[in-house]
Amino acid sequence: MLYLALIITHFFITNAVEIIPREILFQDPKYSSVSLSPDGKQVGYVAPDENGVRNVFTRCSSCSYSRQVTFETELSVLNYVWTAVPDVILFMQDNHGDENTKIFKKNITSAAIAANKTARTTVCDKPMVKGAIFVNNLISETVLIGMNDENPALHNIYAFDCRTDKLTLVLRNQRFPMFFFDNDMNIRLASEEGPDGEMIYYRPRNPGPVKSTDPSEWAEYLRIDHDDKALTVPLTFDKSNNFVYCIMGEGSDLGNLVVFPFEDPAQKEILYTAQKSQIGNVLIHPVDKTLLAITEVYHKPEIFVANDTFMEDMQYLVNMKPTGSLNIISMSLDMSTWLVAFVSADEPNDIYLYRRWNKKAELFMSTRPELKKYTLNKQVGFDFPARDDMTIQAYLSLPPQAPLLKSSQVPDSDRPYANLGMIPAVPQKMIVLVHGGPKARDHYGFSPMNAWLTNRGYAVLQVNFRGSTGFGKRLTNAGNGEWGRKMHFDILDAVEFAVSKGIANRTEVAVMGGSYGGYETLVALTFTPQTFACGVDIVGPSNLISLVQAIPPYWLGFRKDLIKMVGADIDTEEGRQSLQSRSPLFFADRVSRPIMIIQGANDPRVKQAESDQFVSALEKKNIPVTYLLYPDEGHGVRKPQNSMEQHGHIETFLQQCLGGEAQPFQPGQYNSTAIIKKVGIEGPAIARSQHLTAQMPRGPVAPSIFYRPPVRAQRVMYPPNQDVMNRIFPVQG
Numbered sequence: 067m068l069y070l071a072l073i074i075t076h077f078f079i080t081n082a083v084e085i086i087p088r089e090i091l092f093q094d095p096k097y098s099s100v101s102l103s104p105d106g107k108q109v110g111y112v113a114p115d116e117n118g119v120r121n122v123f124t125r126c127s128s129c130s131y132s133r134q135v136t137f138e139t140e141l142s143v144l145n146y147v148w149t150a151v152p153d154v155i156l157f158m159q160d161n162h163g164d165e166n167t168k169i170f171k172k173n174i175t176s177a178a179i180a181a182n183k184t185a186r187t188t189v190c191d192k193p194m195v196k197g198a199i200f201v202n203n204l205i206s207e208t209v210l211i212g213m214n215d216e217n218p219a220l221h222n223i224y225a226f227d228c229r230t231d232k233l234t235l236v237l238r239n240q241r242f243p244m245f246f247f248d249n250d251m252n253i254r255l256a257s258e259e260g261p262d263g264e265m266i267y268y269r270p271r272n273p274g275p276v277k278s279t280d281p282s283e284w285a286e287y288l289r290i291d292h293d294d295k296a297l298t299v300p301l302t303f304d305k306s307n308n309f310v311y312c313i314m315g316e317g318s319d320l321g322n323l324v325v326f327p328f329e330d331p332a333q334k335e336i337l338y339t340a341q342k343s344q345i346g347n348v349l350i351h352p353v354d355k356t357l358l359a360i361t362e363v364y365h366k367p368e369i370f371v372a373n374d375t376f377m378e379d380m381q382y383l384v385n386m387k388p389t390g391s392l393n394i395i396s397m398s399l400d401m402s403t404w405l406v407a408f409v410s411a412d413e414p415n416d417i418y419l420y421r422r423w424n425k426k427a428e429l430f431m432s433t434r435p436e437l438k439k440y441t442l443n444k445q446v447g448f449d450f451p452a453r454d455d456m457t458i459q460a461y462l463s464l465p466p467q468a469p470l471l472k473s474s475q476v477p478d479s480d481r482p483y484a485n486l487g488m489i490p491a492v493p494q495k496m497i498v499l500v501h502g503g504p505k506a507r508d509h510y511g512f513s514p515m516n517a518w519l520t521n522r523g524y525a526v527l528q529v530n531f532r533g534s535t536g537f538g539k540r541l542t543n544a545g546n547g548e549w550g551r552k553m554h555f556d557i558l559d560a561v562e563f564a565v566s567k568g569i570a571n572r573t574e575v576a577v578m579g580g581s582y583g584g585y586e587t588l589v590a591l592t593f594t595p596q597t598f599a600c601g602v603d604i605v606g607p608s609n610l611i612s613l614v615q616a617i618p619p620y621w622l623g624f625r626k627d628l629i630k631m632v633g634a635d636i637d638t639e640e641g642r643q644s645l646q647s648r649s650p651l652f653f654a655d656r657v658s659r660p661i662m663i664i665q666g667a668n669d670p671r672v673k674q675a676e677s678d679q680f681v682s683a684l685e686k687k688n689i690p691v692t693y694l695l696y697p698d699e700g701h702g703v704r705k706p707q708n709s710m711e712q713h714g715h716i717e718t719f720l721q722q723c724l725g726g727e728a729q730p731f732q733p734g735q736y737n738s739t740a741i742i743k744k745v746g747i748e749g750p751a752i753a754r755s756q757h758l759t760a761q762m763p764r765g766p767v768a769p770s771i772f773y774r775p776p777v778r779a780q781r782v783m784y785p786p787n788q789d790v791m792n793r794i795f796p797v798q799g
Contacts, residue, residue: 083467085729086440086521088717091514092709094120095433100417102127102405103148104204106398109405109419109430110135110155112143118706122146122157124174125431127403127419135174137183142705147199150207151228153178156189156199163700164668165618169197169211171228187231194218196620201247204352204399210236210251218619219243223253241279242268243623246300248307249355254328255287255300263292263626267300288331290316292630296505297321297539301348303328305355311337313345319538320344323360338370344536352399363536364459365447366510367391367409379404382425391510405430409511411445411463413438441466443520445510446486450563452532452556456544459537460560461508462488462569463516463526471568480567489568494525495724496570498557498598501528502581504545505631507536522717523726524576527564531556533631547633549610550589550648557586558594573599574724578716580604580702581672588650588680591657600660600723602716605672605701608680609652610645611636618670654683662692662719664712666699681743690746692719698739711738 099112108124115121115134120142125132136143136157144167146157153175159168171187178185190197190213198221201210207229212221216238223237223245242256246267253276257267268284270276276283290298297315304311310328315321320340326333338345338360347361359380360370369384369392371377383392383406390408395417397404404420406427414434420427432438443463452458464470469491473481476489483489497519501508508528519526530537531553533545545553557577564570577590577598584606591601607613614636617628633648634641646652661684665677677693684691694715696708703712714731721728733742 500579
């Protein structure tokens, strides 16, 4: 019997799939930032040119003709927008990840490109200035631009005429970090933090254009408590500019979509009440400004449609690919032409062109066609209770080659998970992949990172721990002050769940993440040093004191929110002690498992010093560490040659630590800019050579699971408040 078990186990372990090359997974996709021109005649996208620099291309929407329209030779294009002027776009760049965004105008007519293909008009390109497009309604030829060109913490507002190139100061800003505009691009609201972290909205006291932020010109309009402000978002005005669409968190954990007259926000009417998760997206008609649909995303998206005619289109598209999650990428202004995709974990996005007049969608482009021949991972959403009984949502991705147990082969309590395809025949090596933010969330869908890790034989666990967004303000606010505490416990409880269900082998679990996820990696390896076999920290802060001290100036308008989130301020000794007690830097000597640290030298959010000081602390104790520093990257690694190098180092590190698959790799083979520093003699192979055993920290862990079945296929339905919608907004065709 034992012999048979060994044979079966050997079969399960060696039933491998073909290795997907890093060159396929981490090169720039063939199509990204895809969007329709306002008239629907062209499709724009960003792609690498023949020299590997990301530029803007366009393709005819009714034919297959494509052409390159920007010709940048050094700095890649980050993104672009169409404008109301035909064949004029604005595109953005920064300096190797420093996030000081430059904005340029480009005439993309064939004649202009033939005359001088590299010609462009500068809108914003001042040293140390961050540009931002505030308003671009695709109707006016003027676009409103923000530039922090006088005060690095605040953006002045300029009007840029896309036809004449004239740049005009609209408002000199000495006060507000945020503004809200109506459909005619008038400033209607501004906001700033109050003394207790609440958000205070102001309106101009007098009609007509407002030129200054002097308090005498503004009157308080609305005050939102701190606990509600993350869930309160003014969206847009109706066509008359007299009514406001807004998501509001007051009196609701998940939020309501409301509409109210601008002159009296107390007279709000609820259009939609969130059912299972926060409202993920609100689709508004681009011209009529009527409400079309609302999306919620718990495990997968669900669409609630507010328009009878629109329902026909949505139902056609969902029926076309019922196992995928419909995503409307872009629409022409007249809504006759759409770009849509169907989100799935086990295949990259295919983009379809939908002609509304004949209710027909055709495949238009595949973002990563070279991946179609490979078997990719599934991704399953599930819930589990943390040790204090708070419900936590998470995703599990198993290696596609891992055989699964049927519900008849597991205990009754595990059958729901077996039915979801979550229980492998043998426990897996597992990576806990921690998202950044932390006010963000993991989503369902294709991910090069998940495809890569599962292809290499690792299960991937992604946890929407407390402090994450998308699941209600209770979960988000529960993370306030819990960095290094309950937020970390949620990760530990997720690991315990995976081990208890036979998903993961306790001694073969690694932790990895970027930004906040990098911080959590450092917390895991210092505060619970015997739990994880190894860890990879990507641009994670090691010292909460220096993190708060060094925030980018344009974050100063939200500083109170940051202080509330991390749980203490640096202005008091008590606050500094609290931050120090949760800063991995001061516990670096506890690290006993292999660690890799990755940093961009131009990172404006988590400065290079955060990684330097942690590596230095390890070096002083002769604790092994591999440190990759990229001098031409910022908050994360963006350039393909650097990304492929980074992932080559990581998968070699993980193979030495956990024993998964790895594509052969030699440092420097991609001609990246990485500066590599290794401390310690044995390096990362030390983990397996010492036969380490994992230990979970003492205390209560999750003994059982609260089960909620996922949305197996996307549903399209009318919202519960349809009668209110029909009364306020007549159905539009």
